[in-house]
Amino acid sequence: MNASDRTPADLLRSALAADPARPLVTFYDDATGERVELSVATFANWVAKTANLLQGDLAAEPGDRLALLLPAHWQSAVWLLACSSVGVVAEVQGDPASADLVVSGPNTLDRARACRGERVALALRPLGGRFPQAPEGFADYAVEVPGQGDRFAPYAPVDPAAPALSVGGAVLTGDQLVARAREDAVELGLGPGSRLLTGRTYDTWEGLSAGLLAPLAAGGSVILCRHLDRLDANELAKRVESERITATAV
Numbered sequence: 001m002n003a004s005d006r007t008p009a010d011l012l013r014s015a016l017a018a019d020p021a022r023p024l025v026t027f028y029d030d031a032t033g034e035r036v037e038l039s040v041a042t043f044a045n046w047v048a049k050t051a052n053l054l055q056g057d058l059a060a061e062p063g064d065r066l067a068l069l070l071p072a073h074w075q076s077a078v079w080l081l082a083c084s085s086v087g088v089v090a091e092v093q094g095d096p097a098s099a100d101l102v103v104s105g106p107n108t109l110d111r112a113r114a115c116r117g118e119r120v121a122l123a124l125r126p127l128g129g130r131f132p133q134a135p136e137g138f139a140d141y142a143v144e145v146p147g148q149g150d151r152f153a154p155y156a157p158v159d160p161a162a163p164a165l166s167v168g169g170a171v172l173t174g175d176q177l178v179a180r181a182r183e184d185a186v187e188l189g190l191g192p193g194s195r196l197l198t199g200r201t202y203d204t205w206e207g208l209s210a211g212l213l214a215p216l217a218a219g220g221s222v223i224l225c226r227h228l229d230r231l232d233a234n235e236l237a238k239r240v241e242s243e244r245i246t247a248t249a250v
Contacts (some may be wrong), residue, residue, distance in 0.1 A: 006160035007174035008084040011181075011216045012047060015040045023221045026243065029034065031227040034126045036074055043078065043205075050082035055155060057144065058118045060101060061085030062156055063163075066114060067099035069108040072202040072226050076194055077212045079103055079167075081173035082143070087158040092167040095180070095201050096165075097213035109135050128240070168204050178217065184209045185218035189247050194220030197240060198249040199228030210249035 002014045015024065020041035024126050027036045037205055038046070054060045083090040088101075096115035098100040103120045104112035112119055120218070121138035121201040123131045130142035160174040188210065190196060196215050200207035215222040222241050228250060230240070240248070 004013075005178055005217075007157065007158055007164065007212060008081055008181075010160075010174075010178055011178060011213075012044055015216060015219065015237055016044045018219065020044070024216070025074050025077055026221065026223045028029055028223070028225045028239075029073075029227060030214040030225060030230040032126065036127070043074075043081075043177045045079040046145075047085060048150055048152040048190055048224040049057045049145050050078050050157045051085040052148040053141075053145055054088060054101075055086050055152075056148070057139075058101060058120070060086055060088050060118075062154075062158060063089065064093050064100040064144075065089045065094065065098070067091050067094035067095060067102040067112070067114055067165075068091075069096070069098045069104045070122065070202065071100065071124075071142045072200065072207060072211055072215075072224055074224065075124065075128065076202055077224070078206070080212060084158070084164055084177075085152055086154055087156070087164075088164065089163045089171075090165050092165070092208065094156060094166060102165075103141075104138070106131075109138070113137060123178075142247065144177060165168055165208075167208060168207065172205075177213065180205070181209055181213035181217035184214040184218075188214055188249060190214055190218035190220045191216075192219035194218055195223060195244055196220060196249060197225065197243065197245045200249055223250075 024040045024043045025038045102112045102115035114121045119138045122141045133141040164174040165172045198210040
């Protein structure tokens with residue numbers, strides 16, 4: 001990655017310029033059997049479309065606070081980078097009542113209704129599928145995002161020194177996010193081409209870092225596993241071998 005990168009969105013742009021075809025996020029849900037693999041280019045395309053939805057249709061501006069009520073999932077990773085692209089503060093498991101916008105999975109819709117701003121719901125179904133019927137009061141992400149533009153340009157430059165993420169009671173700027181992700185990458189033994197398997201949740205810094213930011217900062221990739229505890233030791237060993245894992249954070 002480039003030393004000049006100062007936000008997670010910068011890290012993604014550098015990854016896209018370096019090797020767009022390499023895998024970036026491979027997602028497993030061991031409760032459903034789902035597996036999705038996204039290259040840097042495919043992931044960046046989802047981020048661009050989501051950032052366009054956020055900035056355009058949802059009228060989000062730099063400094064707005066978005067309550068992100070999603071589990072560890074590839075679409076959650078997309079939203080984190082979309083927020084960084086626009087300059088919106090992603091408040092992981094934040095209070096919807098005090099947020100400007102909310103993005104919710106299917107299990108947190110009642111909680112999300114406390115938000116008085118725009119509300120987006122994700123079904124989290126395989127292949128990014130939509131709800132059979134959109135929840136009342138919410139835009140269905142899977143319906144709204146496909147028609148968005150494949151390229152994104154922010155209306156205003158994103159300030160790396162401005163708050164970018166709130167998680168576990170800590171608020172981090174873009175600069176701090178990148179610095180901590182790089183530090184974590186060293187601690188986890190990650191470098192270009194590394195493949196990190198993690199079963200950590202997305203409600204802590206450690207989970208977000210291992211599940212996206214540290215591999216991105218290192219030029220590696222992440223194998224993000226939800227419900228990893230459903231695998232026995234033999235099944236886990238097979239995954240480590242088949243995915244060519246070089247490091248783990250489980």
